Amino acid sequence: MSKIDVVRAAMVEAMKAKDKARKDALSMLLSALKNAQIDKRADLTEEEENAIVKKEIRQTQETYDSAPADREDIRAEAAGRIAVYKEFAPEDMNVEQIKEVIAGVLAELGIETPTGGDKGRIMKVLMPKVKGKADGKLVNETLAAMMKK
Numbered sequence: 355m356s357k358i359d360v361v362r363a364a365m366v367e368a369m370k371a372k373d374k375a376r377k378d379a380l381s382m383l384l385s386a387l388k389n390a391q392i393d394k395r396a397d398l399t400e401e402e403e404n405a406i407v408k409k410e411i412r413q414t415q416e417t418y419d420s421a422p423a424d425r426e427d428i429r430a431e432a433a434g435r436i437a438v439y440k441e442f443a444p445e446d447m448n449v450e451q452i453k454e455v456i457a458g459v460l461a462e463l464g465i466e467t468p469t470g471g472d473k474g475r476i477m478k479v480l481m482p483k484v485k486g487k488a489d490g491k492l493v494n495e496t497l498a499a500m501m502k503k
Contacts, residue, residue, distance in 0.1 A: 357403040358387045361442060375431070379438040386410050404444045405486045411439045447488035452496045455483055468501045 365380035390406050391398050398406070418432035447455070459480045465472055476497060484493055 356397065357400075357407070357442060358384065358391065358398075361387065364441075375434050376438055379435040382435070383407065383410055383439060383442065401486050407439060407443045408486065411436055411443060414439065444487065446492075447484060449492070449496055452484065452488055452493055453500070456480060456493075456497055456500060459483065468497070470501060473497065473501070 361380055361384045365377055365384060368377040368380055386406055386409075387398070387403060390402065394402070414432050414435045418429055418436065421428040421432065456476070459476055460466070460468060463472075463475060463479060465476070468476060477494075480493065480497070481490065
């Protein structure tokens with residue numbers, strides 16, 4: 355069952371429960387997924403669906419962060435949408451899992467002690483392996499911490 359079907363089913367449940375805020379959030383997510391599918395002209399893979407959900411979370415988080423402090427209505431709506439979107443997002447990798455992937459990439463590249471000069475080569479191989487599974491900022495920080503040691 356594709357994520358579009360899952361989101362559509364959840365939206366129907368929200369309509370039956372007369373939960374307008376949840377229905378609106380699911381409607382926006384469904385729209386983003388459908389638009390991506392139309393742009394691709396084919397069914398989305400699970401990774402692509404997850405990437406779209408994460409993108410929606412990131413954009414909504416930016417809305418929340420950029421809203422003025424006195425606009426509680428905007429902030430509350432964005433927080434509600436983020437909570438709904440996170441139900442459909444995959445679990446992100448934690449720092450330990452990222453370190454394991456980095457160790458595998460270092461072994462693959464034959465690098466025993468990474469330096470700043472190696473970072474570009476490492477990231478080029480590393481990012482495709484964690485794309486959609488981990489936050490890029492966290493991956494970068496984890497790699498930087500490993501280089502300092």
